[in-house]
Amino acid sequence: PLAERLVAVRAGRAAGGAWAGLAVDGGLAASLAASISELRRGEVDADAARAAAATLGPGPAARLGALAAALEAHEEALRELAALDRAGAMRAAADAARRGALPAELADLDLLVVDGIASATPAEWELLAALAGRARRTRFHLPFFPERADACGFAEPLLRRVEGLHELARHAEIDVVLPRLDGDGRAPRVAALLATLGGATGGAP
Numbered sequence: 001p002l003a004e005r006l007v008a009v010r011a012g013r014a015a016g017g018a019w020a021g022l023a024v025d026g027g028l029a030a031s032l033a034a035s036i037s038e039l040r041r042g043e044v045d046a047d048a049a050r051a052a053a054a055t056l057g058p059g060p061a062a063r064l065g066a067l068a069a070a071l072e073a074h075e076e077a078l079r080e081l082a083a084l085d086r087a088g089a090m091r092a093a094a095d096a097a098r099r100g101a102l103p104a105e106l107a108d109l110d111l112l113v114v115d116g117i118a119s120a121t122p123a124e125w126e127l128l129a130a131l132a133g134r135a136r137r138t139r140f141h142l143p144f145f146p147e148r149a150d151a152c153g154f155a156e157p158l159l160r161r162v163e164g165l166h167e168l169a170r171h172a173e174i175d176v177v178l179p180r181l182d183g184d185g186r187a188p189r190v191a192a193l194l195a196t197l198g199g200a201t202g203g204a205p
Contacts, residue, residue, distance in 0.1 A: 007085070010073075011070050012032050032070060037085070041090075041121045044071075090127065118142070162176055
């Protein structure tokens, strides 16, 4: 988003060094904004980034140190602007949900369906868990194929987190829906789509 890039450019210029001459429409500005966003989503602050840089060799340490300086300036810019980026908004939402400060529409939630999510940051997971705690039933649809667990490592951490909702499962219904593979090794919906496009009733197109 443009707003986040503008804040990242402001932070980079304030940090100086390699970031001093950043142009808003430049590729370096886009890379800096993406890097800061990734660190913020993972809740890595400037001190943690500097600590990690101290364990690296001279070149990587210098690059990560420069990024840590920009991250620190970015955090300061958000405070000055009294603004939230996406990561900050997610953390605020998670904290509010944990306190029970939820919209009226969620006061009596019967069914929560979580779909289209393969991984979650700490704040995203806390928000999901808090919402699941308000619902009578929660259904997690996860892109994890039991028959091909070796190819689903990206989704396994979220699956394990859902499996760890033992306390919540005592007073609410928690379902985990995992896709299955057909005999030819494709997910049923994908196989059906390919068969339809190929004018066939099954099998490979």
